[in-house]
Amino acid sequence: MTRAVISSGPMPGTEPTMHMDMATELAGILMPSPVLTASGCAAAGRELDQFFDITQIGAVVTKSVMLQPRSGRPTPRMAETPSGMLNSIGLQGPGIDRFLERDLPWLDERGARTIVSIAGGTVDEYAKLAARLRTAPGVDGIEVNISCPNVEDRGQVFACDPTAAANVLQAVRRNSDPRMPIFAKLSPDVTDIVGVAESVVRAGATGVSVINTLLGMVINPDTMRPHLAGITGGLSGPAIRPVAVRCVWQIRKAFPDLPIIGMGGIRSGLDALEFILAGADAVSVGTVVFHDPSSPMRIHEELEQALVERGFATVAEAVGYAHRGADPVDQEDDLDFISE
Numbered sequence: 503m504t505r506a507v508i509s510s511g512p513m514p515g516t517e518p519t520m521h522m523d524m525a526t527e528l529a530g531i532l533m534p535s536p537v538l539t540a541s542g543c544a545a546a547g548r549e550l551d552q553f554f555d556i557t558q559i560g561a562v563v564t565k566s567v568m569l570q571p572r573s574g575r576p577t578p579r580m581a582e583t584p585s586g587m588l589n590s591i592g593l594q595g596p597g598i599d600r601f602l603e604r605d606l607p608w609l610d611e612r613g614a615r616t617i618v619s620i621a622g623g624t625v626d627e628y629a630k631l632a633a634r635l636r637t638a639p640g641v642d643g644i645e646v647n648i649s650c651p652n653v654e655d656r657g658q659v660f661a662c663d664p665t666a667a668a669n670v671l672q673a674v675r676r677n678s679d680p681r682m683p684i685f686a687k688l689s690p691d692v693t694d695i696v697g698v699a700e701s702v703v704r705a706g707a708t709g710v711s712v713i714n715t716l717l718g719m720v721i722n723p724d725t726m727r728p729h730l731a732g733i734t735g736g737l738s739g740p741a742i743r744p745v746a747v748r749c750v751w752q753i754r755k756a757f758p759d760l761p762i763i764g765m766g767g768i769r770s771g772l773d774a775l776e777f778i779l780a781g782a783d784a785v786s787v788g789t790v791v792f793h794d795p796s797s798p799m800r801i802h803e804e805l806e807q808a809l810v811e812r813g814f815a816t817v818a819e820a821v822g823y824a825h826r827g828a829d830p831v832d833q834e835d836d837l838d839f840i841s842e
Contacts, residue, residue, distance in 0.1 A: 521806075521810065522806060522809055522810050522814065522815055522816065522817075523815070523816050523817075524536065524802065524805075524806050524817060525816075525817075526560060526783065526784055526817050526818070527783075527818075528560070528561075528643075528683070528709075528761055528763070528783050528784050529643065529683035529685070529708045529709050529761040530681075530683055531561065531615060531617075531642050531643055531683060533559075533560035533561060533615055533784070534558060534559075534560065535558065535559045535560045535802045536560055536774075536778065536783065536784040536785060536805070536817050537559050537560055537774065537784070537785055537787060537798050537799075537801055537802040537805065538559060538560045538561045538562070538563050538617070538763065538784055538785065538786045538787070538798075539556075539559070539561075539562050539563050539786060539787060539788070539791070539798055540563060540765050540786035540787055540788030540789075540791075541563045541564060541565055541566055541619035541645060541647065541687070541786070541788075542565050542566060542591070542619075542788070543565075543787075543788040543789060543791045543792065544562065544565075544791055545564070545565050545605075546562065546564045546565065546601070546605035546606075546608070546609060547562035547564070547609060547612075547614060547616075548605070548608060549795070550562075550791070550795055550798070551612065553795040553796040554796050554798065554799040555799075556612065556614045557612065557613045557614050557615075558799060558802070559798045559799060559802060560615065560784055561614070561615035561616060561617050561642060561643070562609060562614050562615070562616055562617070563617045563619055563645055563786055564601075564605065564609075564616065564617070564618050564619050565595060565619065566593055566595070566619040566620060566621035566647045567595060567597070567598050567601045567618060567619065567620055567621070567631065568593060568595060568597060568598070568620075568621050568622060568627070568631070569597060569598055569622065569627050569630055569631060570597045571595065571596050571597040571600070572592070572593055572594055572595055572597070573592075573594060574591050574592035574593060574594030574595075575590050575591065575592030575594075575731055575732040576731040576732075577731060578729060578730060578731055579591050579592070579730065579731065579732070579735075580730075580735075581720045581729045581730060581735070583718070583720065583737065583739070583741065584741065585739055585740045585741040585767075586737050586738060586739030586740060586741035586742065586767070586789070587737070587738055587739050587789055587792075588718050588719075588720055588729075588730065588735040588736065588737050589715070589735050589736055589738070590730040590731065590732035590733075590734065590735035590736070592732065593621055598631055598634050601618075602634065602638055606618070606638060606639075606640050606641070607639075607640070609640055610639055610640030615642045616640055616641060616642050616643075617642060617643040617644065617645050617683075617685070618635055618641050618643070618644055618645070619644075619645040619646075619647050619687070620632065620635070620644060620645070620646060620647060620674075621647040622670075625669050625670055625673050626673070628646065628670050628673050628674050629673040629674065629676070629677045630677075631674075632644065632673070632674040632675075632676075632677035632678045633677040635678070636677065636678055636679055636682075641682070642683070643682065643683040643684070643685060643708075644674065644678065644682060644683070644684045644685070645684075645685045645687050645711055645763075646670060646671060646674050646684060646685065646686050646687060646707070647687045647714070648660035648661040648666075648667050648670050648671070648686060648687060648688075648689075648702075649661035649662075649687055649688055649689030649691075649713075649714040659689060659691070661686075661687070661688055661689035661691075661692070661698060661714070662689060662691060662692050662698075664697055664698050664700075664701035665701065667686065667688075667698055667701055667702050667705075668701040668702060668704065668705035669705070670705075671684070671686055671702045671705035671706050671707045672705040672706055674706070675705065675706030675707070676706075682708075683708040683709065683761070684706065684707050684708045684709075685707065685708065685709045685710060685711045685761070685763060686699075686702035686707040686709075686710050686711070687710070687711040687712075687714050688702075688710055688711065688712050688713060688714065688749070689713065689714050690713040690714070690716055690742070690745050690746070690749055691716060691717050695712070695713075695749050695752060695753065696752050696753055696756045699712075699753050699756070699757065699760070700756070700757075703757070703760065708761060709760055709761030709762060709763065709783075710753060710760065710761075710762055710763070711762075711763040711765065711786065712746065712749045712750050712753060712762060712763070712764055712765070712766075712782075713742070713745065713746045713749050713765065713766050714736070715735075715736025715737050715738045715742070716736065716737045716742055716745065717734055717735075717736065717737070718734065718735060718736070718737035719733065719734045719735070720735075738766070738767070738788060738789045739767050739789045739790075740767040740769060740773075741767065742766045742767050743766050743767030743768070743773065743776075745766065746764060746765060746766025746767065746777070747764075747766075747776055747777060747780050750762060750764045750777055750780040750781050750782050751780040751781060751824070751825075753781065754780060754781025754782075754822050754825065755781070755825060758822070761783050762781055762782045762783055762784075763782065763783070763784050763785065763786055764777035764778070764780070764781075764782030764784070764785050764786070765777075765785060765786035765787070765788060767789070768785055768786075768787050768788075768790065768801065769790045769797070769801075770801060770804055771800075771801050771802075771803070771804020771805035771806070771807060771808045772804070772808055773801075774787075774801055774804075774805045774808075775805055775808045775809065775820070778805075778817065778820050778821055778823075779820060779822070779823050779824040780822070780824055781821060781822040781824075781825065782821070783821055785801075787801055
C-alpha cells in the first residue's frame, strides 16, 4: 500500500477537488472509510446501526470478547473527568459462545466489516479464542486486547511487558488463519511503546492499534474514598489525544510500512486527520459515541472535507504526511536546553 511518508503529497497552491476517494486498505482489508468504531464503546454495532448505516464506515471493532461470560466489576464503574472519562467496566460480556451465536452472524448478515477484539487472562485463553474464530464466517480481522486496563491485576498487564505481549501474539497467530490480519492493541502505560510494538510484530502481529486507555484514578471529595469500585480505571477522551498521537508518530517513524489503527480522544474530522498525518492508516472512534452515537459517520464526512481542503486525492496520500521533512531535535538536546 502506498503511504504518504514516501509520497510527494499535494503541492503548495494546488486547488482541492470537490470530492475524494475515501476507500482505504488496512492490512489487506478493503474499506470504504478509514473510520472504525473503537472496541468497548459500541458493543457489536447493533445499537449504532439505528443511528447510521454501519456498512458505510470502515469496520466495526467489537467489544472485547472473552472465553466465558463475565459480569464485570461492581458499580460505580464510570466517572467524568476534565476532557475525558474514567471507566472500570471489567470486560463485562456474554463470552465467545454467545458472541458466535448472536453477534457475529448479525454483523455478517448486515454486511459490516468486522474486527473482533479478544481478551484473556492467560496466554492459553487467547489461543483458544483465536482457535474459535479461525473458521467463523464474517471475521475480517482480530484485535488482540493485551492492554486490558480493567482486569483484576492491573500491574500484570501483558502489554506492559514486551516478552509477555509477544507470547500472546505468538499464540494468537499460531491458532489463526495465516491470512488473518491481527492487530495488537497497545497500552500507553509503558516507557517504550516502540519496543513493545517491535516485540508483537516479531511474534506475528500484522499491525497495531494505538492506544488503549491510560490508567487513572478519581477520589470522591464527599466520601473521601476512591470513586470507582475497582479503585483505578481507564482514562479515555480528548485528554489523552496528544499522548495517542505521540505514540502513533513514534511507531510510524520506527516502522514505515506497519499497518496502524490510531485512537484516543477523536471527536472530529480534524482530530482524525491529526492521527492520519502522524501515521495512522485508519482511526477508531470511541468515547464520543456515548453522547453522539452518529459520530463515526460525521467524523468520516468531516475528515473527507479536511483532506479535500488540503489537496489530498486519497487517504493514503495523507498517511504519515507530517513525517515528510520532519527533523526533530534529539531528545538529549531537548534536555540540555531545558536545563540551561
